[in-house]
Amino acid sequence: AGLKDGECLVGVILITDASVKKRLVYDEVQLISSVTSVASIAIKNSRLYERARQEARTDEMTGLLNRKYFYEVLNEELEKNREASLALAIINVDDFKLYNQLYGVKEGDLCLQRIADIIRSSVGESGYTARYGGKEFAVLLPGYDLFSARNMVESIAKQIYVMNNRRTDMKLKAVTVSAGISAAPYAARNVKELMENVDLAVYHVKHNGKNGIQVFDMMFRNNSEGNNTRNHTHIYQEYESTIYALTAAIDAKDHYTFSHSNNVAYYATSLATTLGMNEDMIEIIRQAALLHDVGKIGIPEYILNKEGKLTDEEYEIIKGHVEASIDIIRHLPSLDYVIPAVIGHHERYDGKGYPRRIAGEDIPLTARILCVADSFDAMTSKRCYKKAFSIEVAREKLLQDAGRQFDPDLVYKFVECLDNGSITLVKAEETVDNLKEIL
Template sequence: MSYASFSIFALVCYIYLFLALLASQKNRLIFSFLILLVDMILWTGGSFAMRMCFGPSTSFWFDVSLIGLIFMPYVFYNFISEFIGKKDEKIRRFWLYISIILNVLNYTTHVFLEAPEMIMLHNDVVFIYHFTWHIYIVIGICIICALQIVYNVYCCVKNGDRMLYQFTPILAGISILLLGHGLIMLDIFKGIPLDILSGIINALLLFYALYKKHLFNLKLLVSKRNCYAISAIITILLFSNYLVPLRNFIVQHFSYYLDPMILVFIIFMFVFVCIQTLLKRFIDQIFIKEEKQQADYLKSFSDHVRNTLSVYEIAQDICEIITETLGVHRVYVCMQEGNHQDYHIIYGNASLERQNFTFQVDNPIVEELKEKKDCLLYDDFKRSLNYRSMWENEKQLLEHLQIECIVPLIEDELIGMVLLTKKLKNQYTYEDMKFLSSVASISTIALKNSRLYEMVYQEAISDEMTGLLNRKYFYKQFEELFTQKGKECTLTLILVSLDDVRLYNQLYGTKEGDKAIMKAAQIMQKTMPDTAIISRLSGKEFAILLPECSLQTARDLAENVRYQLANANNDQDDFALRSVTGSFGIASIPLLASNPKQLEEYANQALYQAKRRGKNQVVIYNEETKSSMQTQKDSKDKENIYSEYAEMIYALTATIDTKDHYTFTHSKNVAYYACELAYAIGLKEDVVEIIREAALLHDIGKIGIREDILNKQGKLTSEEYEIMKGHVENSIGIIRYLPSLDYVIPVVISHHERWDGRGYPRGISKEDIPIGGRILCVADSFDAMTSKRSYKESFTLEYAIKELKNQAGKQFDPQLAEVFVRLLESGHIKLQVEQREKNHSTD
């Protein structure tokens, strides 16, 4: 019996696999398998040439075959390392050098294995190998390499990088290969090419392992190139059996007309072309039609999503193409939304079964998709270590959704994923994975473009700070809504103005002021219904449009927002100063107002009344509001505003005078000293006027201090001193309810701050203290020193000047103290204490 056919069959199998993989997408793993196939081709090709006794000699082809055999440990180690993703270049090079050394030694000395002996058995050539103990050196090296391979696989499985089932075909193939080479050393199997047979089985098992990893398409086995190979093999096999009878038939009947060999060649080519044509048509019917259909679907899908700028519509198209093409039962599209890093289900083709489910950014599935950047079969993922780190409720939900495949939408970053349930027929194949990858690639680009468009569009219609609608788009929405609903619809408008924002900015800086505005916007968004249209009209002005909302409901909502605003900072130590309240004006269509312009005008009038009534309240526009507004002037200049409240200021200070005689005259004295100092350093008239008003009001908060503390004869206790310090906050609390005079608050609140930062209530220092506050500090302290108090006599002018100089750079601004001393010494500022004593003597 001739065993050359075994070598032919093995060689054809290796070449066939090699040609198939050449057409696949290359990566390091595919390359390593191609190298393994080349080594197998050397081995089996040399064996085939040797058994066929091709030239130059059987010894030459034996050496070629043995080169492939000795290199086998290295190529197997290289392939397995790539399969498990092990980075061990040094060890790979070690096995490469060992293989080269063994080959050189055997080629020059044949120390390990000599060429086989050829004998004739039943008219067939049989090759008998004679083994010596040296062969066990090669076998030992192969066993060591095999053990290292098994150890690497064990470590990989133990660490959870791969599961054992993925290695079953590989381990089986290696075991069969080793068994085949071991058996030929036994006398009973001498001459039988079990090594060749085991090599064929091993190669097929490795090929199967790669296919299970979805690294190539089985259709590559029936590619155009392989169709020619199959046709040639079938034709050769046919002619190998019928060549002699055919030649005899031609010689007998046609030798007079044409050379028999030419006619045999013509018949051979004709049969080859016929077989190749029939085979190609058969394959086209099976595969190409389906591929063309998928290609048409992809082209239609690509054209449609390319012209779509809606994320929702693209997600809908993704579900449709996957459902129609692959027959998937349900499809869910998950995306990152806004500034959120987590992935939410934004669309599913089974609306009744859609789940409110979120993949957090650190979810093991997300991490797996980012690492692999390819389709993930859920059954494969369940066998990985990452699956074990998932929460049980996440596993249960995925099981409930019956998810079988997850497709990443990824380019530079993972922007989303597509969850697929089971197919109506069959399982997911490599062809399905390839199709899904194409869909994902097209979808990712389209989704990134649509998200970019939506981001730009959102920026165009939104306020940058708060994220609410901007003024322009709000009025556009307002008009559109009024046009759609008609004049008979109910539209309620709430205008909101935050109180004392300018003061807040002056006290804590614009950064803190911006935070307060953003917090107010968040409160409105959380409180108002989903149908509300909320906008930031200007710095501290907001508008809320409520369709089909009654005035009472709008009032309740506004009161809720007002309450939350007033208590937003109640966890702060300086809550009394940090409070940012809101004033609300409400009007409605069709009650009184009949169009958007009139509605806004009436809401503005209501808001103005809320401000006039003391802020931090909600006012609904009605006829009384309308009548009140018609009697008021549209605007007043600064001088008139002060004159309107001058009587109130003096009334308040006079009230204090009944509790503390010192305060009333003290405020006027401080106003005089402060104005003179302000003029001396070159401040403008309007700034000096602010400082004068602040000086008159700076101690107005003492109206809330007990008389026993105000008029105490001795030194205040620490507890009483803390109460006395509260007069600053009391002053602010009173002034903020004097409309149009809240601009004096930064000066008033700062008159007890010190240059060295040891003052109160905020403990600020140097230039952080407003200039008006620094001026009041000097004027207030000077008048306190030169005035008679319940607990002390007045100090002399010389003593006061000395203290001003000593405290310059500590309590006082050094430059202001220097100027004030110079004004005193030159007589430009007159001491006011005599006037006070005169006033009290007349009392």
């Protein structure tokens, strides 16, 4: 008896009987028909389930794992490889927006599909491949050390670079990638650290000219201190004029926002330094602090300088400065690395903030640092609608809201710095000097 899924024959049931000459009676035919019907439905349902399960785990365009399922695999493999090495690579396509503008979105999709094919065939059964973001791919390699992972990523990058040479219908620009690699447990203890390490490595490549591969361990552990300082200075000088232009635009609209941003930069970087963060992260926090309120350029002055209490409508307009800041920064690809800190600096640790209402460690660490620094300066600064709190009052308010508005660990560390004098209250006349030091 045939088993069907629609019009397709998907199986056969073979029925035998010891009595070869016996003929089937009507009831037996009906029973066999019922069995084949139930079996066909069961097979069809299992195929539908498997298809839905596969679609839920894979990216529709490339066929690679999607981001959500990749995180599940990453957590599982980290547990399995506690006593072995687990390498992770993120491969970010350079200038993909320009590629779409040159050749169109359809050709851009084909480009991503070709890259996915190269990554899939290169990794094979050795690991897992995923489309991590719009133009980012992830490669997870259980049992691979940093050296072996780098060799594989180098091979992938070379294949991607020459893939358009095979096109005979039209000439396309070469595609390059910026890749970051890290490994657990050698350079990371958990998934969060592993992802942060890889993201930092990609960031380092992007801001040193793109088209390269950076291993996290080599970048942060093997470089000399002098090289770090030199690279740090070079990266910062490249964007100095852009940051200065934006901060000057803020000053033209609202002197308070301008001085406030500089004060927040001082408090935030001082806290980050105390936490032992590396120079690149401190620089990201500094630049994010300078730009975190740039969206207030679009808020009417009568709201910014209102002496009385804001109406609900006016408060909603003020809250919109976060999205406005992101809208400005996202048009500056060289500064897009500050977006996580900027978009999260008004989120609350208890999840009652804005704009995304995320909570706890789901809020980026850089944003949690900015939140403490931003609130402390707001409390200790004089505004048209309020007097400045003393440092003692601001200190107590920070402690009262630890675990509610603020990350408690960061509050305790910030208060400790206030108490031992490593962070001091910025006076109004010091703001200009702070600006010179920052820029």
